[in-house]
Amino acid sequence: MNNLQFQLDMAQSVLKQMDGKEKMYQLVCSTSRNAFIYVDFNKRSLNVLGNWSSFFDFPVLNDGDFIKIMESVEDTYKGNLQKLLYLEKTRKGNAVLECHLKGRNVWLEFECTVIYHDDTPVEKVIRIRDISKMKKQNEELQYMAYYDTLTGLYNRNYFVRILSEWIRNAEDKNETIAVICIDFDHFKKVNDGLGLVAGDELVQSFGLFLKELLDDRMIASHVNDDTFYLAVKNPVGNHSAEYIFNQILKRIEKPFRLLGGHEIFITLCAGVAEYPETATNSLELINCAEVVMFKAKELGTNQMKYFEVPIYKDFLDKVNLENRLKEAINMNRFVLYYQPQFDSKTRELRGVEALIRWKDENDKLISPGYFIPLAEKSGLIVPIGSWVLEEGVRKYADWRKKYHCNMVLSLNISALQYKRPDFVSNLFELLEKYRVNPGDIELEITESVLIDDFEQVVEKLHIIKDYGIKISLDDFGTGFSSLSYLKGLPIDTLKIDKSFIDTVIDDESTKVITESIVSMVKKLGYETVAEGVETEAQYEYLKQIECDNIQGFLLGRPMPENELVKLMKKKEA
Numbered sequence: 001m002n003n004l005q006f007q008l009d010m011a012q013s014v015l016k017q018m019d020g021k022e023k024m025y026q027l028v029c030s031t032s033r034n035a036f037i038y039v040d041f042n043k044r045s046l047n048v049l050g051n052w053s054s055f056f057d058f059p060v061l062n063d064g065d066f067i068k069i070m071e072s073v074e075d076t077y078k079g080n081l082q083k084l085l086y087l088e089k090t091r092k093g094n095a096v097l098e099c100h101l102k103g104r105n106v107w108l109e110f111e112c113t114v115i116y117h118d119d120t121p122v123e124k125v126i127r128i129r130d131i132s133k134m135k136k137q138n139e140e141l142q143y144m145a146y147y148d149t150l151t152g153l154y155n156r157n158y159f160v161r162i163l164s165e166w167i168r169n170a171e172d173k174n175e176t177i178a179v180i181c182i183d184f185d186h187f188k189k190v191n192d193g194l195g196l197v198a199g200d201e202l203v204q205s206f207g208l209f210l211k212e213l214l215d216d217r218m219i220a221s222h223v224n225d226d227t228f229y230l231a232v233k234n235p236v237g238n239h240s241a242e243y244i245f246n247q248i249l250k251r252i253e254k255p256f257r258l259l260g261g262h263e264i265f266i267t268l269c270a271g272v273a274e275y276p277e278t279a280t281n282s283l284e285l286i287n288c289a290e291v292v293m294f295k296a297k298e299l300g301t302n303q304m305k306y307f308e309v310p311i312y313k314d315f316l317d318k319v320n321l322e323n324r325l326k327e328a329i330n331m332n333r334f335v336l337y338y339q340p341q342f343d344s345k346t347r348e349l350r351g352v353e354a355l356i357r358w359k360d361e362n363d364k365l366i367s368p369g370y371f372i373p374l375a376e377k378s379g380l381i382v383p384i385g386s387w388v389l390e391e392g393v394r395k396y397a398d399w400r401k402k403y404h405c406n407m408v409l410s411l412n413i414s415a416l417q418y419k420r421p422d423f424v425s426n427l428f429e430l431l432e433k434y435r436v437n438p439g440d441i442e443l444e445i446t447e448s449v450l451i452d453d454f455e456q457v458v459e460k461l462h463i464i465k466d467y468g469i470k471i472s473l474d475d476f477g478t479g480f481s482s483l484s485y486l487k488g489l490p491i492d493t494l495k496i497d498k499s500f501i502d503t504v505i506d507d508e509s510t511k512v513i514t515e516s517i518v519s520m521v522k523k524l525g526y527e528t529v530a531e532g533v534e535t536e537a538q539y540e541y542l543k544q545i546e547c548d549n550i551q552g553f554l555l556g557r558p559m560p561e562n563e564l565v566k567l568m569k570k571k572e573a
Contacts, residue, residue: 077100085110098110098135269301393431418457
């Protein structure tokens with residue numbers, strides 16, 4: 001009896017515990033955003049818990065009502081959902097399925113777990129949760145992974161991926177694929193003049209236009225800023241690169257209208273490379289198209305160029321040169337040569353122009369005409385120019401101390417170097433460091449410095465001149481400048497370009513121009529220096545028209561420091 005009572009007491013205790021757990025489960029489920037279906041196979045009972053009403057507007061009283069759930073989802077998912085809801089029939093323990101509701105922009109995740117005892121199902125729990133927000137976020141992430149957010153075209157990575165697939169398939173089908181690289185001309189002026197928003201609008205508008213051109217044989221990508229890729233299967237007829245480019249040219253004959261009311265006309269260039277003739281993989285094909293696009297830009301605006309082997313070889317040569325130039329900067333393989341300038345009346349030394357030379361790996365001197373254009377294009381001119389400044393000032397300080405030289409040191413300044421915000425402060429610090437009189441230094445600027453933001457450039461020139469440094473305008477007459485604006489420039493010296501001097505003896509029009517320059521400059525109070533004087537006749541003529549100073553092979557070639565020292569000692573004596 002006592003034993004029976006003990007068993008009854010234990011049973012009641014377990015039941016009480018079970019009741020407590022059930023209440024706890026009920027409480028947890030009721031506060032959840034999910035819905036649950038709990039099935040007890042032993043009791044043949046089914047309970048719906050949680051936030052059921054937010055998902056469905058019908059009750060589920062038994063597993064026969066599961067048909068209502070299956071009817072709520074799109075037909076694509078019905079079969080798999082049925083397997084999940086009746087998972088015990090497959091003898092599996094767990095399954096998860098995502099379904100889209102019929103007629104609603106809602107995604108639900110169904111997860112079913114079945115508990116077995118000796119291979120017999122005992123309990124089953126089906127959890128239902130809303131994953132619409134997560135699906136939307138995933139779709140956005142996927143879009144960002146594949147598409148350019150500004151234009152809606154493919155991004156570069158996805159473009160390369162699809163192009164690679166095209167090439168793999170083309171091998172079997174003996175197909176041709178063309179890649180067209182398109183790049184706007186002078187896009188920076190749009191951003192600088194109208195702002196980045198206007199630039200984005202322009203790129204977006206052009207991207208929308210490209211979308212209209214696309215069909216199942218074409219894909220397009222916005223790569224960066226103002227660069228686009230097109231890929232075309234079997235580029236013949238109205239799918240040829242010429243036809244597509246002509247369609248683009250027709251469009252850009254009209255302006256792009258922006259939201260702010262601005263109308264912008266653009267020009268562009270394109271490069272074309274074809275598989276399998278040019279390259280056999282996607283990255284090489286794209287690279288070749290980019291290379292010839294830059295070559296097209298050298299021809300002018302609205303140009304298209306097909307890939308040619310010599311063009312690519314030239315490109316590789318430039319890449320090699322740039323790498324060697326970077327190494328030269330790191331290894332300090334530069335030296336300065338100095339070309340003297342003489343007073344035209346007395347032939348006395350006026351000063352010297354510092355000219356950079358590059359010593360290659362074999363100590364062979366490389367002319368600046370070979371590497372300076374590349375240095376300017378690549379931005380390497382900035383560290384090179386900084387080295388010239390410091391080396392020139394350092395050498396000049398040494399000469400003053402040793403030889404008591406009284407002359408001007410002319411140093412060339414590139415446009416990129418000049419535009420750096422720290423240029424002026426670094427220059428002043430340099431002169432203070434080596435204790436050089438600012439009046440002994442002359443900065444030579446070319447007209448390219450004056451092209452962008454003229455007022456800001458002039459303001460900086462005034463600061464430099466007020467400090468005492470001389471300013472010389474180099475290569476006058478070869479650029480966009482005219483005599484009319486010279487009065488607005490705080491310069492001390494104007495250098496007449498060699499192209500005038502070469503023909504000044506034989507060409508009357510050149511004589512008239514040269515004499516006008518010298519006369520006007522003298523009235524403005526500037527010094528004149530004639531470059532490239534190679535004959536006595538040129539010298540005598542320039543002396544006659546009262547050009548102040550002479551520079552050229554006639555009186556002195558660019559020379560190393562040891563030869564210049566001899567010249568300075570001669571002047572001192």
